[in-house]
Amino acid sequence: MAHFDPNARPFSHQWLNDRLAVDTLKRVLSTEYWIPKNINFLWAMGMVLAATFGVLLISGIFLLMYYIPDTKQAFDSVNYTIMSEVGYGWLWRHMHGVAASVVFLIIYIHMFTGIYYGSYKRGRELIWLSGMLLFVSFSAEAFSGYMLPWGQMSYWAGMVITNLFSLGSLDFQGLVEWIRGDYVPGQAFLGRFFMLHVLLMPLIIMALIVLHFGTLRLPHVNNKDGEEIDFEAEAEKWKAGKRKEAKVIPFNPVFLSKDTFVLGVYFIFYFYLVFYHFEFAMDPVNFDPADPLKTPPHIYPEWYFLWSYEILRPFPKDPGLIAFGFAQVIFFLLPFLDRSPNVAPANRRGIFKFWFWILLVDMIVLTVMGKVPPIGIYTTIGTVAAWVFIILWVLLPFITKAEKPVRGHK
Amino acid sequence: MKELKVLAVVVFFTLVTYWGVEPYAHSVMHKHVEFKNFKYEDLKPIAAKGDAAKGQALAAACAGCHSIKAAKMPAPMDPVTASATYGVNPPDLSLAGALLDEKYLAHFLKDPTHTAMVAHKFKNKPYPMPPMATDDQSAADLVAYFKSIAPKEVTAKEAYEFACGRCHEMRYAKWTQIGEEPKTKPNIQTKMDEEKLKFQEKLAQYKDHLVKYLGKLPPDLSIIVRARSEDFLKTFVEDPQAQLPGTAMPRVGVNKEGYEKVFQYLEEVGDPSKPKREAVGPWVIGYFILFTFLAYLWYKSQWKGLK
Structure with a gap:
């Protein structure tokens, strides 16, 4: 039984400490949560993502007060009620739409930072895996949210994506209808995607964010050189006042001060987009109301899904689906496909250096090809890029197995 | 500065992607x-x-x-x-x-x-x-x-x-x-x-x-x-x-x-919302410029003598 000081006044420091261990919590989670000193602004992307998720949550709550999940009213509740009748409704909507797009940019930067610096290895596998689960959950959240304005692109993207569940020649029409709750996207479809978007997916995302932070606590974050740091010994140096010699800094306030600065820069960029350049995040096609009788000439997903869409598209139906499935799961396997013990920046890792930069460029090529119509030269480029993607991942275990130890590492 | 180089790489790839999926793709589609x-x-x-x-x-x-x-x-x-x-x-x-x-x-x-x-x-x-x-x-x-x-x-x-x-x-x-x-107005009795x-x-x-x-x-x-x-x-x-x-x-x-x-x-x-956007935008961005400036001072004071 813990000791409770009978003289402590309710809600005084001592009183709270006895009941909630606030001093220990503060120490473990902030003032003695050690971060390597050898990092750059890319290490602030986690905080940027958390802040963007906060923006999405708050703006989403305001939008939820006026949005009507009814196929006859959804479009006007978004485009008329929120945009012109609700005070600052336009601001919440543009903030929500832009943040939904920008959050994926930051996720991709965050992922590629992890790949570049090898931050998924040697005790950090669960950080990577929980992060990938977050990526998948954010994708589901983005897709379900895209259905809600019930515009042309909502409707037809919903049609195309749910059709994937017929699994090609297996022709599981029953499964597709079960998912839609109807033969075609309709009221049942909108209702369930609304539920997913405003309740189930946010719950899952919040749980996964906690898990993601949890997986980070014991292995600590990586650093620019992939150096294995003895965090306890370095922390002692810091506590002894050797601020210069110590290789670590406390999360609060030292790391946080830099995070806050990076957040500031990020928010300038973000609000510039919200006020002056939001069109990229709000596709014009979706400002036409859903019309089941009229297929839009070009159906394409939002930009962050384009690379995997393009892996699906150039192949015949069944191989395309297999390639698409491959693209969805392959990033999960990264910690196990990378057979090299080196934790170092890609540029110091021999052939892996080329693997990294080719993967990045290839995914950008896939992204662009996923948007342009599949005609002529674009089909060829898209097919080649899709094959390059697959081959890169098949080669990964072999090139990393053959990798020489990086100097200075065991 | 090394960090600015890293930033330049990130910005470069971001802009190429943006150019590809927006201006370029739309010029092909339309x-x-x-x-x-x-x-x-x-x-x-x-x-x-x-x-x-x-x-x-x-x-x-x-x-x-x-x-x-x-x-x-x-x-x-x-x-x-x-x-x-x-x-x-x-x-x-x-x-x-x-x-x-x-x-x-x-x-x-x-x-x-x-x-x-x-x-x-x-x-x-x-x-x-x-x-x-x-x-x-x-x-x-x-x-x-x-x-x-x-x-x-x-x-x-x-x-x-x-x-x-x-x-x-x-x-x-x-x-x-x-x-x-x-x-x-609907009839108050019949609601019609x-x-x-x-x-x-x-x-x-x-x-x-x-x-x-x-x-x-x-x-x-x-x-x-x-x-x-x-x-x-x-x-x-x-x-x-x-x-x-x-x-x-x-x-x-x-x-x-x-x-x-x-x-x-x-x-x-x-x-x-166009006129409202134009009216509110500069204030919000100005606020974040000030925020960033103060955060920069805090960052510099915290990291002083660390390296």
């Missing part, structure tokens, strides 16, 4: 149609000088189908009856001289189907508007007359109603093809709104006629400014067939100022 500044150069200039007085006499024939409120001539039929007869309610001509291009109007009076580019829709049935001018002179006289009665100032809303509003609904502005939705139902019945009939006339119901234009690019809208209005071959949309023949008025109205209704 047909490029040259904008010709509402000059209607396929129509020959009319040399004849018009006489408004002669035009007035000729305009009496117009009043058989059209109202000319500026000259106190009422509409011969209500919109629904007119649409039953002609397919669409003929426009009031008071604003024709102000909003339509002079040359276009003269050619339209001589050869309506060809000038409005709707000949492909009227191969087997007559176009409701017959040629009203037999030669350049009478066309010029009519144009002079319409210019003489046109008001000096036309509002954006009037321009929309004249040029688009008899075919295109605009529900966010409570505009229907037969005019503004009347303000009605008889006036509204009557209006809706008329509207339904009008839309039926319109669909028979055009083949399909023209889209509601409430937020067309968000659904189509500015470039698409102006090139489409200028020459519908160039953007959508076979479309039932006629070449309306608005002049440059007329189009600007129409667009202004489309923007007011379709993007009402």
